Amino acid sequence: xxGRAWVFGxxxxxxxxxxxxxxxxxxxxxxxxxxxxHDARFAREVRPGDVLVAGRNFGCGSSREQAAQALQHLGLAxxxxxxxxxxxxxxxxxxxxxxxECDAAARIPAGxxxxxxxxxxxxxxxxxxxTLRCAPLPPFLLEMVRAxxxxxxxxxRLAGAQERKPx
Amino acid sequence: xxxxxxxxxxxxAAGRATVTPGEIVICRVDLAMFHDSSGPRRLQPMLERxxxxxxxxxxxxxxxxxxxxxxxxxxxxxxxxxxDWAKREGIRNxxxxxxxxxxxxxxxxxxxxxLFAVGGDSHSPTGGAFGAYMFGVxxxxxxxxxxxxxxxLRVPETIRMQWDGRFADGVCAKDVMLFLCxxxxxxxxxxxxxEYAGSAIAALPxxxxxxxxxxxxxxxxxxxxxxxxxxxxxxxAQAGVREVxxxxxxxxxxxxxxxxxxxxxxxxxxxxAAPHSPANARPAAEFADVSIDIAYVGxxxxxxxxxxxxxxxxLKGRRIAPGVELWVAPASRMDQDRAHAExxxxxLEDAGARFLPNACGVCAGYGGRFDAQAKVVSTTARNxxxxxxxxxxxxxxxxxxxxxxxALAGRIADPRAVLQ
Numbered sequence: 346x347x348g349r350a351w352v353f354g355x356x357x358x359x360x361x362x363x364x365x366x367x368x369x370x371x372x373x374x375x376x377x378x379x380x381x382x383h384d385a386r387f388a389r390e391v392r393p394g395d396v397l398v399a400g401r402n403f404g405c406g407s408s409r410e411q412a413a414q415a416l417q418h419l420g421l422a423x424x425x426x427x428x429x430x431x432x433x434x435x436x437x438x439x440x441x442x443x444x445x446e447c448d449a450a451a452r453i454p455a456g457x458x459x460x461x462x463x464x465x466x467x468x469x470x471x472x473x474x475x476t477l478r479c480a481p482l483p484p485f486l487l488e489m490v491r492a493x494x495x496x497x498x499x500x501x502r503l504a505g506a507q508e509r510k511p512x
Numbered sequence: 513x514x515x516x517x518x519x520x521x522x523x524x525a526a527g528r529a530t531v532t533p534g535e536i537v538i539c540r541v542d543l544a545m546f547h548d549s550s551g552p553r554r555l556q557p558m559l560e561r562x563x564x565x566x567x568x569x570x571x572x573x574x575x576x577x578x579x580x581x582x583x584x585x586x587x588x589x590x591x592x593x594x595x596d597w598a599k600r601e602g603i604r605n606x607x608x609x610x611x612x613x614x615x616x617x618x619x620x621x622x623x624x625x626x627l628f629a630v631g632g633d634s635h636s637p638t639g640g641a642f643g644a645y646m647f648g649v650x651x652x653x654x655x656x657x658x659x660x661x662x663x664x665l666r667v668p669e670t671i672r673m674q675w676d677g678r679f680a681d682g683v684c685a686k687d688v689m690l691f692l693c694x695x696x697x698x699x700x701x702x703x704x705x706x707e708y709a710g711s712a713i714a715a716l717p718x719x720x721x722x723x724x725x726x727x728x729x730x731x732x733x734x735x736x737x738x739x740x741x742x743x744x745x746x747x748x749a750q751a752g753v754r755e756v757x758x759x760x761x762x763x764x765x766x767x768x769x770x771x772x773x774x775x776x777x778x779x780x781x782x783x784x785a786a787p788h789s790p791a792n793a794r795p796a797a798e799f800a801d802v803s804i805d806i807a808y809v810g811x812x813x814x815x816x817x818x819x820x821x822x823x824x825x826x827l828k829g830r831r832i833a834p835g836v837e838l839w840v841a842p843a844s845r846m847d848q849d850r851a852h853a854e855x856x857x858x859x860l861e862d863a864g865a866r867f868l869p870n871a872c873g874v875c876a877g878y879g880g881r882f883d884a885q886a887k888v889v890s891t892t893a894r895n896x897x898x899x900x901x902x903x904x905x906x907x908x909x910x911x912x913x914x915x916x917x918x919a920l921a922g923r924i925a926d927p928r929a930v931l932q
Binding site: 356360361365366382406408409430434435436439483494499503 | 536549550554558561563579582631632633634636649650652653655656659664697699703729732789791876878881894896897899903
């Protein structure tokens, strides 16, 4: 998958990603205001397959998983950051949104075309002809992302338990 | 193998004798707490999709606090979903409109040393003040807990914040946390366990310890811990909890730590964090030229009984500056009643305070916010852009002492001058 990089700074908080004033609205309205405090163009112009690139501690603040959900709703292929706030990181994985930690994230220019290989953690900067290495997800988290999140995994697990029950 | 308090709590929940930082374990959850926003309205559709039942209704605590003050139909609908769900699922621990979840959970005796708990709110580390391992999770992860009773955890390292000596009069737990956010940043806790220790911490009452653990969220820790002691036992006895284990829930003296930072409590000054981050903390005295329109005493972080007492000590017998609004939203009904009985509410009211319901209110920013021109000084935990005010507004964070002193002065003020 490849897309354009949208670049943000350090400590991007969940109030910016999923503004509280829109938390009672549906995901469409919430996503339409995603990161408006930082970049009013972002929610309007982001395209499916694009990649969000950030500095340290992305997603700090609230436990609201709508922050990860809004980014997923906008079609982002992945979020690449120097580091993530723990709660956001867990929420993203649980919803099946790929997140990658990359020390070199600051070297990705805004608008660059990026090709993300989730399995290996390789980020290819297509136009620059450079490849950055991220820490790949631990296998069991990668499995959850591939399954499309925890809910899908639970569904399979519960269905399996049902089948194993004697008639 | 020597273990930290955090390791001991996780090991018990994982059914192990010991655990090693960095390893991933599956823990049994003793208690799952969530509120109207993160809870039933998100969980119910997922439970229906799975056709699954709640693993143990007795281990769930549901609190309405985020949308109870909403006057629009959407807010009322969200609260209604919570009420209906509690009834249908037989949730006996349902606290409806009685205050903010972290405070209500504590005052009803749900937290105790040794517990492993999750909360559907980022300030869930508050539970760590009782020597429990408690942390926040999102709704889908909570759904996993509600269906299976389990959750995975990467065993945390422990960062110890050691405060010895005595805090000056007018300096409190909120100042400690703003100082630590300023010193170490919003990711200073590195999603590990932060343990607060030392003689200055041991001297703090339970609700002050809750403020430390609570704002571990802003420091970026997964949980914030205070080892239990006689103060914990006395608080819990009042909350109706009789059997409290203290001895097993202490860090071993020689347990390896990720870091140990030592501070002289007596040297700490009142702190204020400038917009738009708690990490912008500096001594309150440096903000003396900042005029304010609104002083806000609210939230789980800053409107518990201890917080209300601090504000009242500053305001008793005085009047707030002309043109300044002082709003007080006591964190729970119980704390409000106690503050009333002690004369604390009267002191606030006589000084010019106006009161708001026992709920998250403007702190969460889910309902009303202050307007875009507002300059606010607030006892809450977060001053991110556009959270408590419309974009354009400015929020400065301080302790209840500092917010009260600022309301008197009409500008940000170091409370120590008033308390002398």
